[in-house]
Amino acid sequence: MNTIERYLQAATRDNTRRSYQAAVEHFEVSWGGFLPATADSIARYLVDHAASHSINTLKQRLAALGQWHVSQGFPDPTKAPMVRQVLKGIRTLHPAEPRQAAALQIQHLQQAVAVLETEAGQARQQHDLPALLRARRDVALLLIGFWRGFRGDELARLQVEHIQAQAGRGMSIYLPRSKGDRQALGVRHQAPALKVLCPVQAYLQWIEVAGIAHGPVFRKLDRWGNLGDQALNSNSLIALLRRILERGGVPASLYTGHSLRRGFATWATSNGWELKALMNHVGWKDAKSALRYIDASASFGELAVLEGATPSLLGPADPL
Template sequence: MTDIERYVRAATRDNTRRSYQAAIEHFEVRWGGFLPATADSIARYLVEHAEQHAVSTLRQRLAALSQWHVSQGFPDPTKAPLVRQVLRGIRTLHPAPPKQAAPLLLQHLQTAVARFEQEALQAQQQHDLATLLRARRDTALLLLGFWRGLRGDELARLRIEHIQAEAGVGLTLFLPRSKGDREALGVQHRTPALKALCPVTAYLQWLEVAGIAHGPVFRKLDRWGNLGQAPLNSNSLVALLRGMLERAGVPAALYSGHSLRRGFATWATANGWELKSLMSYIGWKDAKSALRYIDAAQRFGDLAVLPSGQERSLIP
């Protein structure tokens, strides 16, 4: 790989690159399309998959095909009027509500953290390092992901050298890459120490018991408590999160990697955060992005009947 190719590759997020590669393979191999493609062939491709895939999936496939043509120096057939009209027709004839992760309820967060703390105390008494490591890692992952409103892939890519934490004060973390950072300048976030469910305390306790001072923050643990060197795979976070919550006796089937982020946004709205403050804290660039994460029931204030455990009180 040449230096130019290396820098070009670095300009695209790993998840985006993988999804684009899968989309191109689906068009060429599974459907039998040819590249470079014509507007007519892409329109037929959309029509044949209109009843099988959501419009968002079809849009992602078009984005991949568009990127392939542009990068190879060919005219972009996805911008043709025919393709746009077909996609508009599919959206009209096959409307579907957008899929959203359920927000992690504060009650469920408290339940899980209490369970993990109990596991940690018992593990210390029994000198069970494997259980202690798992309890401390899972607590830190949940609390940092929730209170910082991080995406799953951002949690997986956190590095110790990019975080400064001080007990009782707060922590500052730097993300070299994130979805909203279009200029790839990196973003810096701050999180305060809290009186309860504190992400700063949980993070420092995890580093102490794991004995790590550099590299990925969150890593794989095998059943014997062996701590890996590589970061958690972002694609495995959903299964990991659900497993953690199930271990704590929390119903986890509806939760995904975005549940932590949406859970914080819902909690913040219920506790009176203004939209502008929430956008600044999370890092959203526009209100439309923010509103997708906020539970609509919260906008009705005290008149709304919220699910059990979704308190309006400021817990920390």
């Protein structure tokens, strides 16, 4: 790979690049289309998959095919009026409510963390380092992901050298790039220390027991409890999150990598956060993005039921 190709590749998120490659391969290999494509072939491709693919999947396929044509110097057939009309017709004839990840409820978070803390205590008493590592990693993953509203890929890319944490005070987390950071300028997030379910304490306990001084924060543990050097694959986080929650006795089949983010957004709204404060905390640039994550029907209850918690725990008046 030459220098230009390396920088061009760095300009696109890994997940986006992989999904675009898969979409182009589906059009060309699975469906038998030819590239460069015509507007007519793109329209026929959409029609052939109208009943089996969601509208969001079809739009993602169009974006990938459009990007391929532009990058190769060809006119973009996905912008043709006929293609847009076919897509509109599919949306009309195959209406479907967009699927969303279930919001992780605060009670389920508390329940899972309580079980993991019990596992950690037992592992320490039994000098079982593999079990202790797993419990401490999983607590940190849940609490940082929830209170910071991180996506799965953001959790996977956290680096120790980009985090400053002080017990009882808070933590600062720098993300060099993220989905909402279109200019790749990097974003610094703050998280306060909490009386219960504290992400700062969980992080410090995890890196202490793991002996991590640099590199990825969240890493794979094999079946024997050996800690790897490489970061968790973001694509594996859904399965990992479900296993963590199931260990805590939480019904986890509806939860995905976005459940932590959506859970925090819904919790914050139910506890009086204004939309602007929520957007600033999570990093959303527009209200439409934020509102998609808020589950107005969810009832999280009062956080005062948590032992030792104040009713606001992390209220909108708290400095972030």
